Amino acid sequence: MTFFMSHAPVLAIIIPLMGAPICALFRGKTAPWLFTLILSGIAFAYSIDLLIAVSANGPISYEIGGWAPPYGIEYVADPLSAFVMVIISGISTGVLLYAKDSIANEVPTSRLGFFFAAYLLALTGMMGITVTGDAFNIFVFLEITSLSSYVLIAMGARQDRRALTAAFQYLIIGTIGATFILIGVGLLYVMTGTLNIADIADKFDSISDTRPIRAAVGFLIVGIAIKLAMFPFHVWLPNAYSYAPNIVTAFFAGTATKVSVYLLIRFIYTVFGADFSFGTVYLTELLLPLGVIAALSMSVVAIFQDNLKRLLAFSSVAQLGYITIAIALATEAGLTAGILHIFNHAIVKTGLFLTVGAMFFATGTTSIKALAGVGQRMPMTSFGFVLGGLGLIGIPLTPGFISKWYLIQAVLERGDYIGYGLAIAILLSSIFAVIYIWRVVEILYFHPSPEGAKGSEAPLSLLIPCWIFILGSFYFGIETSFNVGFAEQAAQFLMGAR
């Protein structure tokens, strides 16, 4: 057991990575799914072990192949990365519980092996990004995630051929983003002569005033912002989320952009250091307006959407705006709120996308108009959606409330007019959220079902995972010691790091 524990950081990555090609060999409906579920579950278990160990004993460093850093590649599990790993593998496992019937409905059985192989690769990539302590390794894992996610999104083509163009557009934009990150990492390497993140961070102050470093900051921030779907770099996200298979959407909504948020935090706070990021190069002034516009404008866009998945996708961009605001505040309270919202939004949004997936499963559509009267036909699913929607709005007892509370406390902490303005913007955006959720609820419940409408309640295999997420979100909205505790721990660690 000690072997498995002491290699936990790398095993959490290697197991799904090695599993992927094996999975591609499986045929049939059940085998690849079950295999993927088991591997994801193992990764989840390792992540939890890691998080417990890190929270008890401080950061864990793992040297790949026994090569000592800074020459070898180092995997580092610190409070932030362990926390994000738990989120990713947890969401992935939860979504997989749900996946079996849902995906069999949307992807040809003959392709399921490949589908789940790509799924495992995406999981590997995201876990790898969080745990690696090597800047170039980040790029590699990022591309593993990206390439597999293009494939996963394109798998939606059987339902809607626009999945193909969405995937292609994501490929173009995503590659540009990843390449920007590659350029940034290269420039950092040129200036510091090392790729180890801790090492770069050590040497950063001595060379921080040079022009290549500033260019590197620009490339990295913009590159990450593209992968993060920060407004206005979000153009790929709504289409990709709308046309991808439902479980892919649910999986990515909870994880893909969150990993990029992790990267943003990692670079801003660990590599550049808060003093440089906010004192020398004014990242607050750059990110804050983008966050505010995203929170407001994208919420308004969500109000007008006709497709439920697209509505939720725009809502995700708006929620990422909150996180951007939180990070740009450059305070410990802000950082806590941001990290907290990564967790809270992940669980709520995944739950919502799963309920929408169940509606699609039963009715074959995600057009809001066509879902009229679903409240009567699918009471459990619809009620799940309503509860999830409450979480998105931020009603007390939901995690949305917790993170909004922290965020508002954090912006008010500024104590100036910008702080009050931000608080108003956040409240305004919440009101928009009420409107777009309400619009859906109204149609689900108060409009009569169209003549001869299909669909009765979704099967239990879909309902139970949905409700796990919904009830889980309420659990974390009430008993907040887990999410708030680890978010605070991570924020303290990051602020104390330099």
Place this chain on the structure above:
Amino acid sequence: MFFDHFNYWIVVILMMIGLYTVMSRSNLVKKMIGLSLFQISVFLLYISMGKIEGGTAPIVSNAPDVIYSNPLPHVLILTAIVVGVATTALGLALIVRIKEAFGSVDEEEILSNEDNL
């Protein structure tokens, strides 16, 4: 100035050509070519950084005081090249599927097609 760093200028020019192609062409295949050019410019950037003037290839020899070029960027960029190839292959595969589904490889045409769905 220009000739001192002409390799970097080439990187920049290639990058601009690549990005401009991605921006301006609506033919998806041309877009992919632009994207590849853009990536390749970054490969050149990495390779240029590793070069040390007067340095030889980083092969162990017994001669004293040999200056080697830095091999690490070259190794790194091998990985990036693989990624680039994978991206291009995937992109082209998608283009084939798009052509099957929409009957066109022109983005403008596809978008106007989509509106009529």
Place this chain on the structure above:
Amino acid sequence: MIEGLNPGIILILGALIVPLTSGFIRGILLLALPVLGLAQLIMLGLGSWGQFEIMGMQLTVTHIDPLSRVFGLIFHVAAFAGILYSLHVKDTMQHVATLIYAGSAIGAVFAGDLITLFTFWEITAVSSVFLIWASRTERSFKSGIRYLIIQVTSGVVLLGGIALYAADTGSIKFETMEFGSLATWFFLIAFGIKAAFPLLHNWVQDSYPEATVTGSVILSAFTTKLAIYALARSFPGTDLLIWIGVVMVIFPVVHATLENDLRRTMAYSLNSQQGFMIIAIGIGGDLAINGVAAHATISILYTCLMFMVTGAALYRTGTAKITELGGLYKSMPVTSTFAILGALIIIAAPLTGAFATKALIMSAALDAKMVILWLAMLFGAVAVIDNVGLKIPLFGFFSKDNGKRFQEAPLHMLLAMAVMAGFGIFIGLSPATFFALLPTPMESHTYTASHVVTQLQLIAFAVLIFALALRTGYYPKMRDSITLDFDWIYRKAGKMALTKTSSIVANFWDQTKGFGLMLVGWAIDKAEKSHGEGQAMSRTVSSGYAVSVILILFGIALVVIYA
């Protein structure tokens, strides 16, 4: 019973079981829940329970002191009677909403901190709207939306206040506060919306009459009184409240006189009665706060009772409009008797509860040497004799026979009325028993000769004028119409041509509003043009365009970073 469980939570949790039951069992369950809650409340006694820390803030889920206990007791009684009254309803949604609503109101009363208060506060808003929507008409739907927006706004303002208050003082305890800071203004507005302060009041008259027969009974008991409780807890002795209260007492009575719809008449009158309590809170001091608690209790009893009798009339005849009702006492003698009893309570006739409780507030005003205030309240007391005491029984039940005959109200409705009327009269017969429950112990001299005589004089002369006005035809004619109120401003502005009598102020108002509406319309239009489906902000753009945007932003980023 679980130690320290907030009684309101029993009702809320119970509501979740209701959909699983039906028929007889459901009836038993519905009635048992308020009784259980009441038992829990009585067994708990006074004190604080359920304290735990969350996000570094000290929460107290259950906090019972004498003030909250009075409100909690009457809320349980009202919940029981309201449910009894609605036993015939087959609509599960209404039962669930009723229980959650009543439970959250009770929960809010026993909230020991602001976060708990806010939570229950919002649940009352969201659950109660279903009682309005349960009418399932277009009108009630729209009215419910307006109601919900206003109620949720109250919650949002409250939350804003809490955030500021926590930042100011570092405490989230729900206790008496010094009025003045920005946070307390937020609280005042949030409470004021629910208490139906003047200009914030229209949701009452807008929504209560649109609710179902049973819904309006239940609505009338909780929301406004919860706000009274919140104000009494946080701002006793705040002078501003006195003046708000005076306007509140006087402002709605004209509307109540003119109104044709019995339930809307009640809604206006309820508003005016709220004013008495607001004034008393403004006066502050032990006697006045006792008066608030006592009068709120009685007020719930008679308001519910009157909504019950008008509701019974509506239930049997299908209308609650004076012009369409006639000779109802012949068909529904028992209900009519309860209407008279309710009227007697509401006009504070001796031997009824209000006689004892209104006197507390009146003498508090006199003790504080506020004669003008006292006169204003006396005017309100006369007005309520007219509006409810005489108008509802006479016009609603004893008006000229129009030949139509209906059935007497169902037994369970009559029982529910009997519960309310019984309590109302019991308190009047034995005020000392009730006063022992009030926040501060005090001696009561309810039945002095002068008090009885003066009150009877007040009633009798008001009746005389009422009778004279009827005989001479001076009393305003009831017409099948509605009466404009301040909500005209937000429901109608800009559409109505101004009559020549309207002043320049009104003109200015109109223009401002018109401009405001135009601005809002313009904003929505712009938002739709820019953010709508397929518009600039949400369109599927070509990847080339997307890349250009990225590069432009990259340029901006570089400028910022190099700055």
Place this chain on the structure above:
Amino acid sequence: MPNSDNRTYWLDRPGNVNKLFYGVVALTVVLAIPDIFALFNIFYDKHPKTEIEEIPFFYGLYAMISMLVLLGVSNSVSNFLKRDEDYYD
């Protein structure tokens, strides 16, 4: 049992409404008596809290004035404020 009730009720009989009215008038007169006693300080003590209460028949007068004001205001604004039932729809 719509329209089946042909009983004559007390209120329906002519003159009874008048009786009721005169009853009210008589009641007011009876209730004014204590104030008359109070003028001569016999039998009944008002113990007023304010000067204004010392005016004879104060409560009766004030009730009448209040009612007249209320009805007067109501009558005068009635035409201005009344609208059709579906005004807002």
